[in-house]
Amino acid sequence: MTNMSKDLVNVIGLGYIGLPTAMMMASHGVSVVGTDYNQDLVNSLQAGHLTFQEDGLEELFAQALQGGIQFSNSYSTDADIYIVSVPTPYDKLSKRIDPHYVVAAVKQVLDVCRKGAIVVVESTVSPGTIDRFVRPLVAEHGLKVGEDVHLVHAPERIIPGNMVYELLHNSRTIGADSREVGERVKAVYASFCQGDIEVTDIRTAEMTKVVENTYRDINIAFANELLKICYSDGMDVNEIIRIANKHPRVNILTPGPGVGGHCISVDPWFLVGDYPELAHLIRQARVINDSMPDFVLERVSHIMKENGLSDFKRVGFYGLTYKENVDDVRESPTLQLVETMKEHLAGTPKSYDPMVHTQVVDNQYQDFDAFLKDIDLMVIMVHHDHLDQCASKVQDKVIFDTRNCAVNWPESNKIVKL
Template sequence: MTKVCVMGLGYVGLPTASLLANRAFKVHGVDVNPRIVELIGQGKVHITEPDLDVLVRAAVNSGNLTVGLEPISADVFMIAVPTPFKDNHVPDISYVEAATRKIAPYVAAGNLVILESTSPVGTTEKIASWLQELRPELDVEGSVYIAHCPERVLPGQTLKELVVNDRVVGGINSAAAEKAAEFYRQFVTGEVLCTLARTAELAKLAENAFRDVNIAFANELSLICDKLDIDVWELIRLANRHPRVNILQPGPGVGGHCIAVDPWFIVDSAPEEARLIRTAREVNDSKPEFVVAKVKEVAAKFKEPKIACLGLSYKADIDDLRESPALKVVEKLLAENLGYIFVVEPHLRTLPLCLKNQENLALVNLDQAVHQCDILVLLVSHREFSTLNFNLIKEKILLDIVGTFNP
């Protein structure tokens, strides 16, 4: 298992491919975007992750990492493509199917096919059925090993966590699970745990739903405290003095491709049973509307308010905008036409496409925003924002949605 073909060179696929290549695996990465393929082929990166640029450059220069638009023959095929949902929260696994159809001509007896994308329960079994349909001469369940091993990485810590985190490996049968576990044990120092594919799929979804429910509890508390005129930050600090209570911090909502998406996969699979999970999603998805309402309330005090929105990414100290509640807040404020919007996002050089060419909006640095605005809305707790000088904003209104400046 030394030749690996990685389908999808995004936030998980590229770090995995470059890590393996630097561990002496022969890796071929595949992406549908020609620009991404060209960049990586030059030893460059299209995403921000600490030390990833160094690792990719070393992998390409060593000759162990090649890239292209089409797969090649390999011992191991890893699928790391997006698994979004459609407008009605129905999971979209079309990218997984497309990747499976791409690799089908190259899969041979003895090969290992791994789905790393977080997916609805049953997706790994669908890969097996698609392969069997496309390659009827192969005994897919007997001679090809098909498994699911969901990534568990934290953006900003991806390269470390790909190695040290425990991994759950689920096969379509026990032989596939053991084969996949054997592969991961070559570069993972954490424990590799074997199970069946459906259990591994639900395990990853359950991990993210657990976090989503706990965040929703904190966000709902913030709504209750606002209604009852109670300081939510003080409330949580006091409640957390109980030895068995650990309430999380509220914010503008929940973002990222995992926590904001994966619970809907559970709801789709078991809609009558997943009542709490559905409600948590609805609470977190509604939080940007609450933030906008608070901004509207204070903006009414000004004839032509200038509003500085601090942060666009979905969490602190990264550039990832996927499902970002902060971005949704800015979009909603623009739609309300409340005034002039200054956006401060230290991890971006240009505005995302959804905000480009918008009137009454500019991407500025923190100093410019502070000097020109009437209202500051702190949406993401980037480290840079913690240095905000209170002497400069004492005449301005601060809405600290993430609690950075609350004692």
């Protein structure tokens, strides 16, 4: 597609969402400035080096550079549209959204933007966040929404591991106070987005994104609770799910060791925090999924006893990321489990992840062979492609396979399924 918009776009926050979005726009003819407070990150991008890896990103980066993308620590004073793509954590006690990153970014935009600028919040937020936290900022700056500044919510809809494809093909939602502003922002996203782009009001857009991730969390929780029921009574949950899914209206997901990432493991809490008397099912799904790392640890203890293993120092966890074939460790179930072991077993267990080249925990190995040499029990937490490629190296181990992926491995191993 070619870009029909002549707007200059300033993307604020060059992390897992903001950077690919900025590059995708720039590669499709949109004038883009990418801004981040991290000087090292900006320096790296200015030098032509990506800050994280994923299939297709290098090619997209090259196209964006050719398209004239710029990177800076400063907010653009000439931008027509500002896209805020910063983290939105939640308060662990109240379960409500912590909007301080969004608030800080919008404040800086309002300090420099010119009259008529559009501020788009891409960060996932709870319904009502823009009304409660963003609109008051505009008034504090002596400006009027709809005249001096226009507010829009266009929640991101991509997942690490498949960013380029999903940016191009996933549908999008544009929430705006006026149809005219919504259509103007839609034109920018339509420069690259081949999916449907819905224009609606802001609160509907906020709620829609949170509902999408909550739906997935609830369905994962059903699979995980089913796993616990089957395990308690000696039934094979994988076989039961396989047969049940042959029904045309049944599609049970695969159970696993927990839910990570910054979307599914966080966004449902927004609804629990804002609607504590109503979000009963949503709360219970979060409790079930958050309990899975502890369930894995209990299973590890049982497996060790069954196999005559007594030294936790000879247990190794494969996979530190929250999903396969990415380097993203945010809310990783493995890191949750490691913290529990560190607290209760007076030490950090051994771990290895081929995608994580920085040291994120103690006793993290960077060499797979050395990792295998020092363990007797390997717990598979993440199914990276690397594991399939190196399965032949795994010999004479007890394997606790939480991902049901150890198929046709060397017969010298003893494989236990989740």
